[in-house]
Amino acid sequence: MITKAFLFRKYAQTNADLAEAFGGDDEMMLADHFDRFGQREMRGLQFNDYMRLEGLLCSDAGDFYIAGWADRRIISTLDVVIEVGYVRHDLGRIEPVWYPRTDVTTLTGDTQNDQGFLALIHLPDMLVHSDLTIYINGKRVRHEATVRWQSTPLFLNQALGAAAVVADMPIGKSIQLAEPIYNGFVGVWQRFLEGLRFTLAFENRPRETHPRSIVITLYRGADMLLVQLRELAGFLFDTDTEVVVVGNDLIGAETTLVQLRAFCQIHDISLRVYLCSGNSGFSRGNNFGAEMARGETLILMNPDIFPPETDAARAYAFLTEPAGDALHGALMYYGDGMLMHSGMYAALDLCYDQNSGFSAPVLRCEHFGKGLSHRITDDDASLAHALEGVQDDKLLVSAALWKIRRDVFFDVGGLSTEYLFAYYEDADFCLRLREMGIEIKLDRSARWIHMEGVGKTMTPAQRTFMWLNRYFFTQRFRASAFVVDAADEMDML
Amino acid sequence: MKYLTVALYHPRVMKGGAQYVAKDLHDAATADPAVDAVLLAGIDGAMFPQYMKVGAAITSLPDSPSEYIMGAAKFDDFYHVIYDPRRNKALRRFLEDHQPDVIHIHHSLWVGLEFLELARKTLPNVKIVYTLHEYLAICYAQGQLFRYHEGAICRDTSPDQCVKCFPNRTADEFTLRRRSFRQAFGLVDHFIAPSGYLRDRFIDWGLAPDRISVIANGHSQSRPSTGWTAPHTQTLSTFGFFGQFVDAKGIDVLLRAASMAATQVEQTIEIKLYGGNKQHASPAYVEKIDAVLAAKPDNLKVTEMGSYSRENVFDLMCGVDWVVMPSVWPETFGLVISEAWDAKRPVLGARAGGITNRVIHGVNGLTFQPGSSTELAGLIAECINNQALWQRLSSGVADEVTMAEAWTRHRDVIAAL
Numbered sequence: 001m002i003t004k005a006f007l008f009r010k011y012a013q014t015n016a017d018l019a020e021a022f023g024g025d026d027e028m029m030l031a032d033h034f035d036r037f038g039q040r041e042m043r044g045l046q047f048n049d050y051m052r053l054e055g056l057l058c059s060d061a062g063d064f065y066i067a068g069w070a071d072r073r074i075i076s077t078l079d080v081v082i083e084v085g086y087v088r089h090d091l092g093r094i095e096p097v098w099y100p101r102t103d104v105t106t107l108t109g110d111t112q113n114d115q116g117f118l119a120l121i122h123l124p125d126m127l128v129h130s131d132l133t134i135y136i137n138g139k140r141v142r143h144e145a146t147v148r149w150q151s152t153p154l155f156l157n158q159a160l161g162a163a164a165v166v167a168d169m170p171i172g173k174s175i176q177l178a179e180p181i182y183n184g185f186v187g188v189w190q191r192f193l194e195g196l197r198f199t200l201a202f203e204n205r206p207r208e209t210h211p212r213s214i215v216i217t218l219y220r221g222a223d224m225l226l227v228q229l230r231e232l233a234g235f236l237f238d239t240d241t242e243v244v245v246v247g248n249d250l251i252g253a254e255t256t257l258v259q260l261r262a263f264c265q266i267h268d269i270s271l272r273v274y275l276c277s278g279n280s281g282f283s284r285g286n287n288f289g290a291e292m293a294r295g296e297t298l299i300l301m302n303p304d305i306f307p308p309e310t311d312a313a314r315a316y317a318f319l320t321e322p323a324g325d326a327l328h329g330a331l332m333y334y335g336d337g338m339l340m341h342s343g344m345y346a347a348l349d350l351c352y353d354q355n356s357g358f359s360a361p362v363l364r365c366e367h368f369g370k371g372l373s374h375r376i377t378d379d380d381a382s383l384a385h386a387l388e389g390v391q392d393d394k395l396l397v398s399a400a401l402w403k404i405r406r407d408v409f410f411d412v413g414g415l416s417t418e419y420l421f422a423y424y425e426d427a428d429f430c431l432r433l434r435e436m437g438i439e440i441k442l443d444r445s446a447r448w449i450h451m452e453g454v455g456k457t458m459t460p461a462q463r464t465f466m467w468l469n470r471y472f473f474t475q476r477f478r479a480s481a482f483v484v485d486a487a488d489e490m491d492m493l
Numbered sequence: 494m495k496y497l498t499v500a501l502y503h504p505r506v507m508k509g510g511a512q513y514v515a516k517d518l519h520d521a522a523t524a525d526p527a528v529d530a531v532l533l534a535g536i537d538g539a540m541f542p543q544y545m546k547v548g549a550a551i552t553s554l555p556d557s558p559s560e561y562i563m564g565a566a567k568f569d570d571f572y573h574v575i576y577d578p579r580r581n582k583a584l585r586r587f588l589e590d591h592q593p594d595v596i597h598i599h600h601s602l603w604v605g606l607e608f609l610e611l612a613r614k615t616l617p618n619v620k621i622v623y624t625l626h627e628y629l630a631i632c633y634a635q636g637q638l639f640r641y642h643e644g645a646i647c648r649d650t651s652p653d654q655c656v657k658c659f660p661n662r663t664a665d666e667f668t669l670r671r672r673s674f675r676q677a678f679g680l681v682d683h684f685i686a687p688s689g690y691l692r693d694r695f696i697d698w699g700l701a702p703d704r705i706s707v708i709a710n711g712h713s714q715s716r717p718s719t720g721w722t723a724p725h726t727q728t729l730s731t732f733g734f735f736g737q738f739v740d741a742k743g744i745d746v747l748l749r750a751a752s753m754a755a756t757q758v759e760q761t762i763e764i765k766l767y768g769g770n771k772q773h774a775s776p777a778y779v780e781k782i783d784a785v786l787a788a789k790p791d792n793l794k795v796t797e798m799g800s801y802s803r804e805n806v807f808d809l810m811c812g813v814d815w816v817v818m819p820s821v822w823p824e825t826f827g828l829v830i831s832e833a834w835d836a837k838r839p840v841l842g843a844r845a846g847g848i849t850n851r852v853i854h855g856v857n858g859l860t861f862q863p864g865s866s867t868e869l870a871g872l873i874a875e876c877i878n879n880q881a882l883w884q885r886l887s888s889g890v891a892d893e894v895t896m897a898e899a900w901t902r903h904r905d906v907i908a909a910l
Contacts, residue, residue: 050553223666227572230610233781255567259576266581266610304665335652335665451665 006031014044042075042137049141050074050108053134053141055118055162058156062126063188065162066096066134067118069104078117085129094119095178099166109139118163120184152192153278157461160185160420164460167467172351176358178471185468189420196280198246198288202257202273204227206262210242212297212319215289215408217246217282219422222256224451225303226263232307233267235316241299242270246289249279282422283415286399290409297323298409300402304451308333308376311447318446319403326439327404327430329397330446331369331383333376340450341367342387343442345492346393346427346473363474363483365396365427368493376447387444389493394484395440399426400450412436420465424473494907495529496522497567497593499608501600503534503562504555506541510828511626513803514687514710515599521711521900523559531559531591535603538564550583561587566604571633572668572673575605584608588615595907597622599679601629606677613680620910622716622903623678623707624685627825628676630699633667634658638694638846639741639822646823646845646863647829675699685903687826688847694823705907709900712831712886714892715807717770723837723887725814730877731763732841735801735829736820738771740778743819743843743864748785748795750819755793757874762793765813769800810836814883815876818842818852827851831893839886841872857889 008030012019015038022029034043034254055067064082080091101116108115128149134142150158163181166174214232218225229236229243236243247253253275264271274292276285290298298321307315332340344367352359374386399415412433419425425466431442477483484492500515505885513536522530537683545564545576546552554560563584585742588611596612596619598604603885612619629636631650638647640658647654652667659667678684684705686692692705716833723898732751736742744766755762771779810816816833818824823846830851840858842848852858861868875883894902 224669226574226576227669230673230676258578259574262576262578262581262607265578265585266607266614306672309675335668451663451669486661 003028006034011038011043028068033332035111041306042139045074047137047139048103051136051141052140053136054367056134056142057155057159057162057449058132058147058149059152059188060128060149061152061155061188061191062123063155063156063159064121064123064150065118067116067162069101069102069115069132070117071108071110072098072113072115073110075137077137078083078119080119080121080125081135081138082121083131083133083135084123084126085131087127087129088208089123089126091121093178094121097166097180099169099177100173116165118166119179120159120181120188122184122187152188152195154189156185156192159188160461160464161459163464167460167464170351170353171362171467172353172358172360173355174467175351175360175362175471175474176353178468182468185420186418187466190417193280193284193417194277195277196284197277198274198280199277200272201247201275202260203271204261205268205270206272207240207270208244208294210240210270210295212239212299213290213293213295214241214243214299214301214319215246215286215293216243216301216303217248217285217289218250218303219248219279219282219285222247222250222252222253222303222460225256226259227261228303228306229260229269229271230410231268233269235307235312235319236269237267239316240270240354241319241322242293242295244289244292245271245273246280246286247273247275248281250275279421281420282399282415283417283419283425287414287417290406290414293406296406298404298406300399300404302450302452305401306449306451308447308449310377315448318448319444321443323403323405324410325405325408327397327402327408327433327442328441328443329403330401330448332398332400332448332450335449335451337368337376337449339372339374339376339386340452342390342396343395343397344368344427344443344478345391345396346431346480347486347489348478348483349486360442361474361478363470363478365424366489367398368395370493372493377448382399383444386401389491390442391492392442392445394482395429395442396427396430396434396443397440399429400452401448402426408438412438418472419469421462422469423466428473428476431480433483435480439483494527494595495591495593496531497588497596498522498530498532498592499596499598499604500532501536501598501602502536503532503560505554505557506534506536506538506562510826511599511641513828514624514626515597517711517713517874517896518597518900518903519560525900525904527693531561531593533558533561533563535563535565535600535605535608537568537603538566547576548579550577550580551587565603565605568577568605570602571670573601573606573629574673575603576607581607581611584611585604585615588612588619589835592616593619595622595813597624597903599624599626601674601677606673609677610679617802620683620907621681622683622685622907622910623681624687625691625695625825626687628656628691628694630678630821631671631694633670633703635820637741641740641759644821644864646821671698682786683906685906688850690823690847691825708899708902708906709894710826710828710831711896712836712893713837713896716835716837724811724887725883727877728760729814729880730758730760731765731812732816732820732876733765733767733810733838733872735767735806735816736818737773737830738766738768739773740775741820741822742768743821745778745781745785745816746819746821746843746864746866746869748782749866750873751787751791751793752794753866753870754873754877755790757870758792758877760792760877762873763810764793764795766796767798767801767809806832807836809840813838817869818848819863820845820848821870822846824848834890834893837887839883839889841869841876853889856886857891858886 208272627636652664
């Protein structure tokens with residue numbers, strides 16, 4: 001027979017305020033207090049042994065990323081208060097993302113609950129101050145007398161990098177956690193985009209109208225731009241095609257602009273360069289370039305796209321032939337001449353998490369033609385064979401090289417800025433366009449080289465925003481008639 | 494004929510093989526009464542600020558009214574472009590003012606491949622000749638076609654192989670680099686290679702065979718034309734190295750071989766090392782040499798003689814019996830061979846690059862496998878006290894192509910364009 005008793009005297013002795021209010025002998029009052037308040041206030045608990053705030057990033061725009069762990073058998077909820085200088089922000093109970101932490105499990109012995117947490121918090125109109133204190137469940141868990149507030153882009157990068165602990169988990173687990181993280185980050189992202197500025201930094205032979213405009217959005221480096229423009233120069237000049245370059249976070253912009261000026265002395269092309277005050281991402285950068293473009297036809301072109309060394313005429317014909325109402329893509333080849341892809345499609349898989357019993361559909365983007373033994377110099381018969389697996393009704397085309405009428409581009413709404421930085425926005429555009437009844441065409445005679453053959457190691461931040469964009473893409477299009485069921489993929493190559 | 498030479502550096506700014514060849518040809522052209530010759534030397538303005546004048550992209554070389562300096566502050570050493578607006582402006586005007594019929598380019602370093610585009614645009618009918626002095630267009634590793642990480646000559650210049658020398662770059666970047674050079678070289682009317690080996694490498698790389706001719710670098714003879722007999726020591730045991738003290742020149746191979754040979758003979762073997770730029774040798778290379786020297790036999794004498802110049806090289810050559818060229822990289826021509834032959838010195842040369850086109854084993858010298866100290870040791874041992882061999886090889890040395898002959902060959906090439 002096990003008996004159970006509330007230790008009301010110990011409760012009073014270890015809580016001086018209760019002893020003063022109720023004395024040490026009023027068992028009923030003390031038990032009532034414990035039931036109503038004491039347990040939630042975690043009285044008598046060595047708080048730091050059961051909860052740690054390990055990570056804190058904060059931006060001067062009022063964005064906070066907090067992360068840590070808690071033994072959820074003892075600390076099941078988090079009530080957060082943030083004091084910035086003389087202003088107290090009481091957030092009440094927050095809903096963090098809980099994720100598995102094996103290191104914590106080893107410490108606490110709890111294998112049933114996810115004990116790591118992270119949360120994104122935004123304090124609108126926060127007044128920046130040197131002093132910052134954070135309380136969780138009434139306990140002071142962090143005090144900074146001299147806060148180093150981060151600017152939003154730095155905060156975004158570091159917070160996204162920190163969130164890679166979730167992004168790197170198997171998709172069946174991580175996608176369950178994506179929604180609050182996506183919502184938090186996309187808020188920061190949208191506020192960041194609103195504050196960006198684009199500046200006209202260089203122009204050569206600008207004219208009011210052109211038959212077409214090539215928009216090239218750069219991120220950080222312009223290593224290949226001059227080589228690319230040198231390749232295109234003859235075509236650009238002969239066809240009165242303008243180039244609009246948008247530089248996101250361009251490193252060495254001053255040198256690049258001087259070099260472009262020298263380049264235009266030799267190749268007198270129509271060129272404008274806009275520099276963004278930060279990294280506006282692929283969508284916003286290209287949308288801005290498209291807004292500035294003066295051609296009826298828009299060509300979106302990555303800075304690592306080149307015509308083939310031999311028989312460039314067919315590649316250039318792709319740029320000059322009328323776009324009509326459709327979106328057009330071209331065949332992409334690696335630098336070594338092998339087929340990179342002949343368009344892409346979105347496929348639907350089931351992802352799962354056996355620990356929680358969760359399963360749900362998730363989208364991925366696949367490419368037609370990847371891995372085929374077809375080269376850029378092969379004849380048309382070889383190409384026809386290589387394209388046998390392309391399914392036109394599911395076809396999407398990569399924004400590495402697009403041709404579209406400018407008014408159609410904006411009718412579709414441009415590239416979505418709901419995707420952070422890059423990835424999935426071109427597939428999004430294609431699917432929205434298809435759902436509007438607009439055609440997507442792969443120009444089967446246009447062969448271009450995409451110098452992106454070698455996979456680069458992705459930073460933690462890149463892994464996170466790619467994952468979040470995949471989550472968002474899935475939410476938006478998992479029910480689309482234009483995505484492919486994984487069971488039907490076998491012949492799609 | 495108005496003849497413009499475009500060089501990397503000028504010997505008065507910085508000494509070097511390519512600039513000597515360019516200047517010699519310019520001088521030969523100047524001496525030709527049918528030619529109005531001008532020289533324009535691209536230089537690193539930051540390294541030689543004394544040749545730069547504020548705001549002036551092109552300046553004159555003092556006391557040389559037909560020779561000019563074209564400085565630049567930045568150079569993209571991967572794609573070999575400069576793209577400097579002020580320089581472009583001055584350069585176009587320079588070309589318009591001088592109106593050359595022929596532009597002979599000797600380098601893309603500090604000249605920039607866009608020079609070709611600007612020249613072609615400014616003077617659409619100008620004939621452009623381009624002498625390839627090394628493999629820079631093919632090889633980003635100092636243009637040496639030598640794989641330092643393997644210690645071997647490179648014969649496969651595929652982009653993925655280049656990445657092995659430069660792991661931080663991608664194969665695509667090397668594909669693009671090759672493409673950039675090829676595109677720029679498309680503006681050249683004809684190429685000159687100083688050796689058949691170099692020509693073959695560029696044909697392998699993509700140049701059409703009929704676009705590239707071999708003309709050996711001309712040589713101005715220092716040897717008295719009469720009354721001179723080639724001197725040598727009694728024991729024929731003095732070996733000379735002439736060249737830069739850098740990794741690919743194989744000084745370590747020579748010293749290891751000399752150490753091995755010294756254990757096989759009683760005579761003292763003397764090695765005289767002439768050259769500079771030891772500061773550019775890698776620490777590992779210097780360590781390797783120090784280790785050989787520390788363990789060398791007593792009958793091996795090694796002396797670092799310091800740097801040398803064109804003016805005294807003939808006398809210095811006469812102070813050694815044999816000249817060793819132990820290069821492990823494929824030399825494009827081998828200027829040292831010309832200098833050795835001027836003094837009738839037999840050359841012990843590695844079978845690497847342009848050396849193979851010139852040193853014929855048993856006829857005018859002896860050859861060995863690049864990097865093979867063992868084979869070279871055998872040759873050194875064979876040379877010592879071997880009067881008959883020395884006489885045979887020394888008399889087998891033919892006179893080099895003179896500057897006048899080289900210039901005539903160039904004129905022939907130009908006339909055929």
